[in-house]
Amino acid sequence: MLMRAYRWLLPHPYLTAILAIVWIMLQNKATAGMAVFGLILGIIIPRLTSIWWPDTPKFRILRMVPYTLLVVWDIVVANIQVAWIVLTVPNSKLKPAWIVVPLDLKYPEAISTLAGTITLTPGTVTADVSDQGNCLLVHVLHTHDPDAVRDDIKTRYESRLLRIFS
Amino acid sequence: MTIETIATYAAAASLLIGAFFIIVGVIGLLKFNEPMTRLHAPTKVGTIGIGMLLIASMLVSFGQGEGSVHELLIVAFLFTTAPVSANFFAKVIIHRGNCGPLPTPPGDQAWSTLAKPKKD
Numbered sequence: 001m002l003m004r005a006y007r008w009l010l011p012h013p014y015l016t017a018i019l020a021i022v023w024i025m026l027q028n029k030a031t032a033g034m035a036v037f038g039l040i041l042g043i044i045i046p047r048l049t050s051i052w053w054p055d056t057p058k059f060r061i062l063r064m065v066p067y068t069l070l071v072v073w074d075i076v077v078a079n080i081q082v083a084w085i086v087l088t089v090p091n092s093k094l095k096p097a098w099i100v101v102p103l104d105l106k107y108p109e110a111i112s113t114l115a116g117t118i119t120l121t122p123g124t125v126t127a128d129v130s131d132q133g134n135c136l137l138v139h140v141l142h143t144h145d146p147d148a149v150r151d152d153i154k155t156r157y158e159s160r161l162l163r164i165f166s
Numbered sequence: 167m168t169i170e171t172i173a174t175y176a177a178a179a180s181l182l183i184g185a186f187f188i189i190v191g192v193i194g195l196l197k198f199n200e201p202m203t204r205l206h207a208p209t210k211v212g213t214i215g216i217g218m219l220l221i222a223s224m225l226v227s228f229g230q231g232e233g234s235v236h237e238l239l240i241v242a243f244l245f246t247t248a249p250v251s252a253n254f255f256a257k258v259i260i261h262r263g264n265c266g267p268l269p270t271p272p273g274d275q276a277w278s279t280l281a282k283p284k285k286d
Binding site for chain 1: 190197203205214234245266269277279281
């Protein structure tokens with residue numbers, strides 16, 4: 001009974017926490033009143049939108065921290081590489097490629113996280129997903145070895161996301 | 167050297183780095199000649215370029231003793247929305263067909279942008 005009331009009130013507990021924190025950060029100062037109001041918003045908004053978001057995937061939030069740091073580091077490194085490509089490689093020598101990344105992830109939330117990560121790291125853009133959700137279409141700016149890029153995405157990001165969403 | 171001076175110099179350095187990456191992104195946008203390769207330039211501007219400008223803004227505000235965390239929110243919102251807009255650009259390019267031949271997805275499937283809904 002208590003569990004059902006909890007599930008009804010907090011369909012997405014992490015979303016509640018994130019909304020409350022975002023509200024407090026928007027005020028730029030942490031006061032008790034703002035925390036209470038943020039918590040109220042954090043309960044009302046997931047409740048009202050839960051019909052569009054029926055499933056709650058399992059999510060280990062602590063494993064998200066090293067993943068985020070890794071992605072930020074990769075963004076910095078890839079930015080420098082892509083800046084070098086932009087400034088030095090002429091158009092005629094540029095080797096763009098389409099690659100297909102088969103997915104082991106099943107949750108839509110996990111697949112969107114992976115797609116967002118691929119787009120945020122410069123040099124690769126996620127263009128599409130297959131209609132059954134079994135593979136991603138990724139465009140690479142400049143590579144001599146498309147298979148290596150695919151394996152890199154799978155080992156570096158997808159294996160970690162599999163452990164986060166498990 | 168007071169903290170304020172150090173923060174000012176650090177902010178100036180990150181402004182320069184951010185401006186450098188933004189201008190590289192603009193050069194890429196002008197230089198590349200295919201729609202899909204052009205799409206790579208804005209992702210760079212959107213991540214490290216804007217990120218460094220916002221770090222500069224945070225450094226200045228903390229150096230003056232009135233911390234501001236709005237910049238972290240801007241980065242968070244930017245990083246969640248930028249891939250969506252890039253994805254929509256890519257979908258438009260695929261629909262217009264000026265992206266070269268696409269690889270076929272393995273198995274008996276289609277890419278969802280081009281998939282025809284089943285008639286029933």
